[in-house]
Amino acid sequence: MKRISIVALLVSGAALILGCLSLGTNSLEAYPTPVLGILFLTFAALFVYIRFSRKETKLAIIAIAMLALASAIILKVLPEYLHGFNINGLIHRSVISALLLIGLGIPAACYSLFYFLGATPRARDFSRYPLLLLPIILIAAAFILIIYKIVAGGAPLLNWSLITTPFKDQSWYKEVWQNGWPNFITATTLQIGLRNAILGTFLLMGLTAIISLPVGMGVGIFVHQYAGPRLGGVIRFSTTALRAISGIILAIIALSLIHAVSNSFHGTFLNYLVQGFGYYPNGKLLTGRSSFLFASLFISLLVIPIVARATEEGLASLPKDIAEGSLAVGASSEHTLTHISLPWSFPNIITGLVLGCAEAAGALTIIFLMAGTGELGVNPLSETTSLAYFIFDCRFGTQMGDSVQYYMESYQYTAAILLLIITVGLTVLALVLKSKISRRYKGA
Amino acid sequence: MMQRNKQQRKSIPSVIKIAAMILALIPVVALLAIITSLALNSSKAIKTAGWGLLTTTFNPAGGQYGLLPAMWGTFLVVLVAMVIAAPVSLFLAILANDFSIGFLGTIIRWTMGILSGIPPIIYAAMAPVFFVVFIGPKFAGAGLPEATILKMTQYSDLPINGSTLLGGILISLLLIPFLSPLLDDAIKNVPYSLKEASFSLGADRWHTLTHVILPAAVSGISSALMLGVLTGMGEAMIVAFAIGFEIGKIPQPLFDILKSTAPLTTVIVGFSAGGFSLDLSGPLLTSIGNFAGLVLLLLSFAILGVSTYLQSRFKNRFAS
Numbered sequence: 001m002k003r004i005s006i007v008a009l010l011v012s013g014a015a016l017i018l019g020c021l022s023l024g025t026n027s028l029e030a031y032p033t034p035v036l037g038i039l040f041l042t043f044a045a046l047f048v049y050i051r052f053s054r055k056e057t058k059l060a061i062i063a064i065a066m067l068a069l070a071s072a073i074i075l076k077v078l079p080e081y082l083h084g085f086n087i088n089g090l091i092h093r094s095v096i097s098a099l100l101l102i103g104l105g106i107p108a109a110c111y112s113l114f115y116f117l118g119a120t121p122r123a124r125d126f127s128r129y130p131l132l133l134l135p136i137i138l139i140a141a142a143f144i145l146i147i148y149k150i151v152a153g154g155a156p157l158l159n160w161s162l163i164t165t166p167f168k169d170q171s172w173y174k175e176v177w178q179n180g181w182p183n184f185i186t187a188t189t190l191q192i193g194l195r196n197a198i199l200g201t202f203l204l205m206g207l208t209a210i211i212s213l214p215v216g217m218g219v220g221i222f223v224h225q226y227a228g229p230r231l232g233g234v235i236r237f238s239t240t241a242l243r244a245i246s247g248i249i250l251a252i253i254a255l256s257l258i259h260a261v262s263n264s265f266h267g268t269f270l271n272y273l274v275q276g277f278g279y280y281p282n283g284k285l286l287t288g289r290s291s292f293l294f295a296s297l298f299i300s301l302l303v304i305p306i307v308a309r310a311t312e313e314g315l316a317s318l319p320k321d322i323a324e325g326s327l328a329v330g331a332s333s334e335h336t337l338t339h340i341s342l343p344w345s346f347p348n349i350i351t352g353l354v355l356g357c358a359e360a361a362g363a364l365t366i367i368f369l370m371a372g373t374g375e376l377g378v379n380p381l382s383e384t385t386s387l388a389y390f391i392f393d394c395r396f397g398t399q400m401g402d403s404v405q406y407y408m409e410s411y412q413y414t415a416a417i418l419l420l421i422i423t424v425g426l427t428v429l430a431l432v433l434k435s436k437i438s439r440r441y442k443g444a
Numbered sequence: 445m446m447q448r449n450k451q452q453r454k455s456i457p458s459v460i461k462i463a464a465m466i467l468a469l470i471p472v473v474a475l476l477a478i479i480t481s482l483a484l485n486s487s488k489a490i491k492t493a494g495w496g497l498l499t500t501t502f503n504p505a506g507g508q509y510g511l512l513p514a515m516w517g518t519f520l521v522v523l524v525a526m527v528i529a530a531p532v533s534l535f536l537a538i539l540a541n542d543f544s545i546g547f548l549g550t551i552i553r554w555t556m557g558i559l560s561g562i563p564p565i566i567y568a569a570m571a572p573v574f575f576v577v578f579i580g581p582k583f584a585g586a587g588l589p590e591a592t593i594l595k596m597t598q599y600s601d602l603p604i605n606g607s608t609l610l611g612g613i614l615i616s617l618l619l620i621p622f623l624s625p626l627l628d629d630a631i632k633n634v635p636y637s638l639k640e641a642s643f644s645l646g647a648d649r650w651h652t653l654t655h656v657i658l659p660a661a662v663s664g665i666s667s668a669l670m671l672g673v674l675t676g677m678g679e680a681m682i683v684a685f686a687i688g689f690e691i692g693k694i695p696q697p698l699f700d701i702l703k704s705t706a707p708l709t710t711v712i713v714g715f716s717a718g719g720f721s722l723d724l725s726g727p728l729l730t731s732i733g734n735f736a737g738l739v740l741l742l743l744s745f746a747i748l749g750v751s752t753y754l755q756s757r758f759k760n761r762f763a764s
Contacts, residue, residue, distance in 0.1 A: 026581045081585060089607070089702035092582045121648040125543075128650050132539055135532045142574075142617055143559065146566070149573045218467025226461055227468070235468050237752070238475040244671070245478075245744045246678025248709045249737045253481050256734070301474055308471075334460055362563020365680050369713070388565045395569070395685065416566055427561025431554065 004049055005115035008042045012108035015039055016130070019101030020138060022094045029080070032097040036072035039108060040065050046115070064108050071100040106131050150420065154413030162414065165193025168375050169403045172282045189281070192407055194415060196374035200292070200385040201361050201422060203378055207296035208303050208360040209353055215300070216307025216356075217349060223308070224315040225337060243305040247365030254298045255369055258290055276383040278376020288383025290370035295384040299363045303356035310352025314345020319442060351433040358426035361419065364388040373402050387419040479741065486735035492728055497735060502691045509732055511739065513694045517608065517705035518740075521683060522676045524612025524701055529619035529676075530669055536620070537627035542639075542653055553628065560621035567614045568685035571606060575686075579610050583702055608701040611686035615676045623672045630664030630758070631657060663758040670751035674744055680709035689714040711736045 015035050022028050043065035050058050075097050082091040109130040117123030174187040219239060223232045261274045276291030318341050326336040367384055373393065374385030390404070394412035397405030489497065489509070499510030536556065540549040580586035634657050642652040658665070683706070691706045706714075715733040 024577065089583045090585050092585075095582050125649045128543070132535045132543060135535055136539070139532050139617070139620060142613075145573070145577065146570050146617075149570065150566070215467050215470050218464045219471060221460075222464040222468035226464065235472060238472045240752075241475055241745065241748060242471055244674050244678075244748050245741055246680065246709060248678065248680040248712050249478065249482070249741055251680075252712055252733060252737050253478055256481065256485055256730075301471075304471060337460070358561055362565065364563070364565045365678075368681070388563055391565050391569050392681070412569060416569055420562065420566065423563055424558060424561040428558055431557045 001049070001053065001115065004042070004046055005112050008046050008112035009109065009116050011035070011039050011042050012105050012112055015101045016105035016109060016134060019098045019105055020134075020141075022098035022101065023138070024141075026092055026094050029094060029097075032101055033072050033075050035101070036068045036075070036104070039104065040068040040072065043068065043108065046112070050115075060107070061111060064104060064111065068104055068108075071104065075100070102134070106134060150413050150416050152413075154411075154415075154417040157411055157414045158417065162193055162411070163198065163418075164195055165191050166196040166375070167191060167193050167373055167404065167408065169373075169407065170280060170375060172280050172284065174282060187281070190407070192411070194387070194390065194411070194418065196378050197385055197387045197390040197415065198418060199378040200374050201387045201419070203292055203380070204296055204299065204367075204384070204386050205357040205360045207292055207380060208300045209357055211296060212300035212303040212307050212356060213349075213353060216304045216352070217311050219304065219308035220311025220315065220349075221337070221342075224312050225333075239305040239308050242301050247302065247363065250298050250301060251366050251369050254290070254294070254366065258294070258370060262287075273381065276381055278382045280376075286376060288372050288376065290367075290384055291381050292378075292384050293380045295367045295370060296360070298366050299360050302363060302366070303359055306356045306359065307349065307352045310348045310355075311345060314348030315341050317348070317437075317442075318344045347433060347437050351430050351437065354426050354430040354433065358423045358430070361386065361422050361426070362388050364392055368392050373404055387415050387422070390415045391419065482734050482738045482741060486731055486738050488727060488731035489735040493732070497732070500694050502693075504729060511708070511711070511732075511736060513691050514706060514708045514711045514736065515739070516694050516698075517687070517691065518677055518707035518709070520608050520695075520699070520701060520705060521611045521615065521687065521707050522673055524609060525615035525619055525676045526669065526673060528613065528616035529623055529672060532616075533620050533623035533627050533672075534665070536624040537631050538653065540624075540628055541631050542649055542657065553625070556621045556624045560625070562618075562621070564618055564679060564681045567618050568681040571610060571614060571682070571686040574610060574613065575606060578613075579607060583607070583609070605704070606686045606688055607704050608687060611683045611704075611707075612701065614682045614686050615679055618679065618682065619672050619676055622675055623668060626668035626671060627665055630661045630668055633664065633758075634660045660761075661758075663754045663761070667751045667754035667758060670747050670754065674747050674751070677707075677740070677743065677747075678709065680713060683707050683710050684713060708736050708740050712740070 018028060018031055018035055022032065043061055047058060047062045047065060050056055050061070075093065078093050078096065080093050082093070082096075083089075110127045113130065114123050114127035117126055168189045168191040171186055171188040173184045176183050176185055219235060223235055227235060258274055262271055265271045272287060272291075274291060274294050276288035276294070278286055278288065280286060322340060322344070323336060326340045327333070331339070364386070367386065368389055371385055371389040372383040373390075374383060376382055378385070390408075391412050393400060393402055393404040394409045394415070395405070397403065397409075493509040496509055497511050499508065500512045501508045501510045502513055536552055540552040544552075575584075576586075638656055638660055639652055642656045647655070687704045687706055687710065689706050689710050690704060691711055695703045695705050712733045715729040715736075
């Protein structure tokens with residue numbers, strides 16, 4: 001029993017490994033058919049053995065064996081590339097062989113593990129691990145591919161001057177005096193660097209935090225402390241809905257607002273406030289697509305729900321005995337709120353804010369239609385830019401009217417590394433804070 | 445003097461309350477403003493195209509503005525993403541709870557927490573890599589002998605830049621770290637007494653999982669999956685990189701995921717913004733972009749409502 005089931009386990013393991021590899025490469029075409037053939041033989045033998053030694057007829061095992069035989073025959077018959085059936089494309093045979101190998105390998109591995117471990121109920125529990133683990137291994141491979149490509153593509157280009165130089169591609173008319181006469185020549189600056197994108201990411205995070213902290217706390221306090229079930233339900237639904245609706249909807253609202261302002265108030269201060277401005281080296285005033293302030297106003301609509309939820313959770317987690325103790329010594333409910341409940345929920349609020357900052361750093365969906373390259377400086381009233389937008393610009397720069405795509409397309413993975421350091425770092429910080437919070441006093 | 449003190453004391457708390465109320469109304473007002481703005485801006489599209497907005501051909505030059513292909517594109521890409529993401533994140537949640545060995549549960553929770561910090565643009569930027577590694581050799585015939593290509597000239601529609609399949613795979617990678625904590629919560633919140641009852645009757649862990657825990661958690665799980673659908677539906681960056689902006693017709697055959705069928709979000713990008721700049725592409729197309737936004741918003745509300753209802757049912761079920 002043990003001997004035959006270990007052979008079955010090895011064969012089905014080989015089938016699984018071969019199936020996973022076939023998803024990634026085309027060059028293993030010779031192997032699926034023999035492996036499926038051996039799988040058929042082993043499972044037929046296992047069936048016969050169980051039939052005679054334990055007097056059980058296991059239909060599932062003979063079904064696996066028959067399906068293995070059938071799929072071996074199918075793979076032998078199929079041409080290398082399938083086309084037709086009106087499908088716009090082709091399908092390589094390895095896709096089908098991978099699907100067949102994985103689809104047969106999982107139940108085969110489960111059954112052979114079950115018999116290998118002695119066919120007890122405990123063995124039945126353990127025999128489900130191939131089913132549970134295999135899809136996760138495949139997805140882990142995809143994530144490893146992503147991380148590897150980013151690090152391999154970006155890390156060699158990462159250096160100090162790249163981080164400290166702002167990207168600049170500007171040309172303007174410059175007045176020079178030649179032989180006593182003024183002459184206008186075209187001056188150009190071309191610099192490769194990521195400084196303004198990095199600073200812009202931090203500025204966006206800071207402005208978003210400043211805007212969304214009071215509003216989010218207000219929402220959380222009101223819903224927890226004052227609102228009745230109906231008003232509270234409405235406010236809670238609309239905060240959840242703000243988070244749930246697509247960022248692209250907020251983007252078109254922002255876009256039509258910018259358009260309306262630039263149509264009706266062209267050249268006024270309001271226009272500069274919304275669109276952002278900067279100066280060329282010759283002093284010429286330029287308007288951008290939108291300012292940091294305006295962009296972070298819209299990003300904070302995404303962050304407010306996070307902070308509000310965190311505040312509410314923090315207030316709700318206050319142990320009853322502390323709150324009652326405060327009320328018992330004569331404090332009013334407002335005094336309890338400001339001196340007991342809010343300090344108690346402070347770590348929760350900070351966690352929410354940190355998560356919100358990570359969200360703001362990566363929130364491209366809202367700003368990608370109204371951000372620029374950040375050539376004209378980084379301050380709350382200049383044109384929005386961020387690392388996430390920079391990565392976007394490396395692909396769609398020419399369509400956006402920038403020259404980033406020409407000069408810096410190879411640096412997109414470097415920008416991705418920096419963005420990942422910021423967002424993943426903040427997320428890890430939030431996770432650590434969360435695990436600290438979960439360990440504190442929970443009340444008697 | 446005493447009276448004034450009392451009045452002052454009373455006036456301070458009310459300030460907090462009023463301030464909190466004003467701040468709390470901001471999300472409500474913002475949401476109402478969003479709905480109003482979308483409705484006002486899409487009135488031109490409704491006036492001009494009318495029921496033509498719900499036909500199957502999109503061809504602005506010919507005066508056909510059907511948005512059904514884009515809706516079908518959204519459905520397809522979310523379907524592909526959920527088919528991959530839902531089982532994987534469910535398995536992750538199961539492994540973290542009932543089938544955990546040693547520190548496996550902690551490792552899974554921390555890994556998913558860290559991966560949830562990856563912003564969508566990273567996955568979007570990975571679209572060409574995934575194309576070269578996976579779609580190209582498997583579906584686009586990279587490395588195909590030239591004689592075979594010549595034979596197959598009738599299939600000129602090979603996926604060259606991307607496909608719905610690629611977009612679905614990348615969105616599923618985004619969804620897995622998002623979904624697995626939600627599913628983890630749904631499974632964790634099944635009362636331990638139910639499991640104990642099942643174990644005491646002699647059931648093993650797998651039987652308890654499939655016959656007790658999953659049926660008890662089904663409303664929580666489906667609510668979480670609805671939120672996943674919502675996130676996948678609203679994703680714009682990944683589909684812009686992996687699928688593109690072309691909408692024309694509903695693919696034939698219907699479930700052809702090797703073709704790129706642009707979803708609603710990219711239609712909004714393409715036509716509301718006129719290809720990524722502030723020079724909008726004419727008032728009518730802008731208005732059609734807004735109408736697509738309105739459709740997306742209404743769909744989101746419907747899904748969110750169902751999800752909230754399911755979640756409240758899940759909570760009420762184990763309230764006692």
